[in-house]
Amino acid sequence: MKKIIFTLLMLVTTLNLFAQNNTVEMADALRSDGKIYVVVAVIVIILLGLLIYLFSLDKRLKMLEKKSSSKN
Template sequence: MRKIIFALALLLNSVQLFAQTDSVEMADTLRSNGKIYVVVVCIVIILLGLLAYLFSLDSRLKKIEKKSSSKN
């Protein structure tokens, strides 16, 4: 049942993507001014920061798990 719901959600998502055939005026303006690269760089910096935070959090959790397993 979960697979059917997941497939239906993917199908509905792809139908929405096909409906967006009009060009986006804001994106065209940013692209023509060269500012789209600033937006992309900001998004990449945010994603890299989130990934770094998650990896540091993962390493801290592994240390805590090692300490708790060695005490038992």
């Protein structure tokens, strides 16, 4: 019974979120100035850097695992 009440409560709160005005003034200003592309480019560069770092770290870990397994 508690789960049903909790679920209904969560549904009611999410319906309230849909009723709000979804305009973001900062995004509109950046879009009108053409600066939104700079923001997107910076985010993409940061994400690519993180992905490259994670793949290189994974590669090093695989080499270390291979070396440690060959010693045993």
